[in-house]
Amino acid sequence: MSVLAEWLGMLAAVCTTGAFVPQVLHVWRRKSAQDISFGMYFILVVGIVLWLIYGILIVAWPVILANGATLILALAILVMKVRYDRVPKR
C-alpha cells in the first residue's frame, strides 16, 4: 500500500506540475491571455513560493523540485499575461 501510495503521489505531482506546460504553450502561440486571470497567477506564485520555503524548512526534495518547476511555468504565464494584455492582438 505504501509503495502504491508513493507512486501515486509522484504521478500526481508530475500531472499537477506538468499541466502548466500546455497553458504556457497555448498563451505563447496565441499571444493572448485575456481570459487568463492575473489574480489567479499572482496568488498561485505567492503560494508556490510559500511551498518552496516550506519544502526547504522540512528538507523535502519532492516538494522543492515540484514547486520549483511549477514556479517557473506559473511565472512565465504571469509575465505573458502582463505583456500581451498591454499590447492586445485582437
Added chain:
Amino acid sequence: MSVLAEWLGMLAAVCTTGAFVPQVLHVWRRKSAQDISFGMYFILVVGIVLWLIYGILIVAWPVILANGATLILALAILVMKVRYDRVPKR
C-alpha cells in the same frame, strides 16, 4: 521551526487552492475561455484526482481537503472552457 513550517504549509495550501477562485470568476464573467488551455485543466483534473486517492490511502486530511476544493474549481473551469468554446461570444 516545525510550527513555522506547518503554518507556512497551510498558508501555501490556501493560496494554491484559492488561486483558482479568481480564474473561475474571470471566465464566468467574460463567458470566454479561448486563452485557457483545455490540456492544462484536463491533466490538472487527472493529477488532482490522483492526489485525492493518495491522500485517502495515507489518510492525510489536509491533502484530501485541499485537493477536494481544487478539484471542484478546476472542473468548473474545464466545463466552462468546453461550453464557452462551443458558443463563442466573440
